[in-house]
Amino acid sequence: MRGAALAACLAFLPLATACGGGEDDVASASGKPSQMSAAPAAGVVAPAKVEVIASLTGCKAKIRIEADQLRQGVCHTKKVDYLITTFPEEKYKKTWLDSAAIYGGKYLVGSRWVVSAKPEMLAGFRAKLGGTIEELDGVGPSAEPSGS
Template sequence: MPTVRLIRGTALAASLAFLPLATACSSGGDGDASAGSKPSEMSAAPAAGVVAPAKVEVIASLTGCKAKIRIEADELRQGLCHTKKVDYLITTFPEEKYKQTWLDSAAIYGGKYLVGSRWIVSAKEPEMLEGFRAKLGGTIQQLRGIGPTPGPSAS
């Protein structure tokens, strides 16, 4: 049993380690001081029925890439897509509770994520998420992040 916990802990830590890569280019905020996430409206993507919930490979195919699986664990699977336009991560979860735990953990980093039924897409270029949403459905969530916010400058 300790080995299973170690593997699960390692998978979660590895997933969170890739999170800063996925959010490195995001602005981290839109001037909204509210905490938590702010989902965009749901779009009715034609392929969404195929995706929710889906495998990393299915989502990758719908977004035009072949994912390289980075994490394979009981709580999640994560694949990296590398294209000429953008690098992005596709994370799928066997249960909704694991997705929510992942989002709660990611909230400290902030950033934008495309969130569907038991899956999340995160991109270095968050503006690409809108195009993915047209193909996959889901909602775009802005996670605020924690830490100091810029205060007024002294004149």
């Protein structure tokens, strides 16, 4: 059951990620923190609970994965659809991010939670939730032509 839930989560990852531009306010997969403070405007860091994070971002999440290693909810808004994934322990979040790295993209990452949305939406969510915007390097051919 656990493996099936993780596999289902990873299967939907390409749908939730998007290519991003190079923003200066981004932490890279090498672990460089963002230059901006990780504290949200409200001064409260969102707890690792899908429903609370969803409420802080202005939606009511529909839970689509409920497993021992993670909970995931999807939010549908007029502006964007996005995923909120929470983890009972930091090690599960790190495993999820390692798996997501093959797809690349930008994610808003906090303590035991990740928000997957269009890159242009992440800064607004960051102001409400805190965390850091991380860019993960994808694996595979790049969209840019090679120099050879």
